[in-house]
Amino acid sequence: MICVACVEENKGCECEHEKPVKELALEASENSSFLHSVINMVGMLIGLGQLSMPYAVESGGWMSIFLLIFFGILTTYTSHILGNCIRRNPKSKSYSDIGYSAFGRHGRLITSLFIYLEIFMALVSYTISLHDNISAAFPATFSNHGHFPAAKLTAVAVAIALPSLWIRDLSSISFLSSGGILMSAIIFGSVVYTAVFGGVIDDGRIPVLRLGNIPTVSGIYLFSFGGHIVFPNLYTSMKDPSKFTKVSIVSFATVTALYTALAMTGAKMFGPSVNSQITLSLPKHLLVTKIALWATVLTPMTKYALEFAPLAIQLERSLPSTMSDRTKLLARGLTGSSLLLVILALALTVPYFGYVLSLSGSLVSVTIAVTLPAAFYLKICWDGMSKFTRVANLGFVVLGCVLGVLGSFESSKLLVKELIRVHGG
Numbered sequence: 360m361i362c363v364a365c366v367e368e369n370k371g372c373e374c375e376h377e378k379p380v381k382e383l384a385l386e387a388s389e390n391s392s393f394l395h396s397v398i399n400m401v402g403m404l405i406g407l408g409q410l411s412m413p414y415a416v417e418s419g420g421w422m423s424i425f426l427l428i429f430f431g432i433l434t435t436y437t438s439h440i441l442g443n444c445i446r447r448n449p450k451s452k453s454y455s456d457i458g459y460s461a462f463g464r465h466g467r468l469i470t471s472l473f474i475y476l477e478i479f480m481a482l483v484s485y486t487i488s489l490h491d492n493i494s495a496a497f498p499a500t501f502s503n504h505g506h507f508p509a510a511k512l513t514a515v516a517v518a519i520a521l522p523s524l525w526i527r528d529l530s531s532i533s534f535l536s537s538g539g540i541l542m543s544a545i546i547f548g549s550v551v552y553t554a555v556f557g558g559v560i561d562d563g564r565i566p567v568l569r570l571g572n573i574p575t576v577s578g579i580y581l582f583s584f585g586g587h588i589v590f591p592n593l594y595t596s597m598k599d600p601s602k603f604t605k606v607s608i609v610s611f612a613t614v615t616a617l618y619t620a621l622a623m624t625g626a627k628m629f630g631p632s633v634n635s636q637i638t639l640s641l642p643k644h645l646l647v648t649k650i651a652l653w654a655t656v657l658t659p660m661t662k663y664a665l666e667f668a669p670l671a672i673q674l675e676r677s678l679p680s681t682m683s684d685r686t687k688l689l690a691r692g693l694t695g696s697s698l699l700l701v702i703l704a705l706a707l708t709v710p711y712f713g714y715v716l717s718l719s720g721s722l723v724s725v726t727i728a729v730t731l732p733a734a735f736y737l738k739i740c741w742d743g744m745s746k747f748t749r750v751a752n753l754g755f756v757v758l759g760c761v762l763g764v765l766g767s768f769e770s771s772k773l774l775v776k777e778l779i780r781v782h783g784g
Contacts (some may be wrong), residue, residue, distance in 0.1 A: 408583025414635045415579040445595070452591065466735075486657055487710050543546050577721070581729070583614075635716070
């Protein structure tokens with residue numbers, strides 16, 4: 360675990376602090392304006408989750424949209440209190456630093472564990488999405504008479520992305536993250552265009568509420584709001600950190616509005632037939648659908664290097680200092696390639712995007728975005744809190760734990776049931 364200055368200069372880190380490198384992407388000179396910070400935060404939040412918004416509404420019922428809005432408000436608040444934790448202890452520069460400030464080495468260990476778990480789950484989710492959308496982008500290739508199954512083309516796409524895992528200088532791959540908002544805008548625009556001009560007949564036969572599905576739906580919603588790992592770095596990169604709360608409000612309001620519009624539009628168009636990824640429900644004959652599919656295919660291929668960077672640099676850190684740079688690069692590349700191939704095999708074995716996304720949200724995102732921020736805030740700022748604030752944050756910790764347990768259990772149960780059904784076990 361090393362600091363960003365050392366990463367950028369490709370040097371070993373001699374700093375006393377430790378932090379997972381995923382948190383370091385935004386840690387730069389303190390020159391980010393309000394608008395730049397908003398764009399960064401929106402870019403962090405928007406991702407795979409938006410693809411499943413209509414599916415989540417179909418699963419939870421129309422009333423679950425209020426749950427989406429509630430989680431948007433709740434995660435805005437937990438972003439705000441992370442800023443308060445940094446103000447109370449300015450030495451904290453990252454999410455894991457806040458964990459250390461609150462609970463010592465155990466706090467840092469727990470936060471690091473969840474950060475790396477999130478990376479792994481995200482890589483699996485990206486690969487499943489890549490497989491599903493590349494299949495839809497080349498439907499003729501995978502007909503019954505074809506000889507080139509989707510799994511092989513997915514493997515080819517992953518192989519094309521493999522060389523990016525060998526790049527050691529993070530500045531060489533940081534530009535890959537800039538396309539996130541553009542890809543999201545393309546997907547959102549495709550759905551809106553289809554709703555207005557695509558000739559799709561409304562099929563909004565969705566119940567008001569499906570209470571039994573709320574735990575799994577909560578996981579999908581929270582996955583879509585789980586960018587809190589890098590928020591402390593965004594805070595420290597701002598020209599005026601006192602505006603961090605306003606940045607959070609504007610960013611989360613923007614993302615929540617986009618999610619809500621996408622959820623309602625997609626669910627109303629396709630109803631019970633909506634896919635777990637909205638791009639797979641769009642009419643196949645439309646050009647805009649092909650654009651959306653390719654935008655979704657390209658997104659994972661640009662994310663692999665960025666997601667793998669924390670694990671890669673931690674690996675280099677653990678290698679003997681006597682080892683040459685060339686040998687370290689070889690170890691890094693081979694490890695990354697092997698890990699991605701394992702993830703590819705796992706993604707092809709469990710190609711159930713909606714269930715995996717829900718499990719990721721319930722197992723990881725709810726902890727990162729709700730439970731830990733509230734726990735950190737209680738521990739660090741207890742003395743300055745009102746009684747109401749203490750009770751509210753204790754409630755958020757309990758809520759996060761309940762949602763995490765119930766959501767993980769239900770998502771795992773559905774995933775196992777689907778695996779048994781498909782493989783006939």
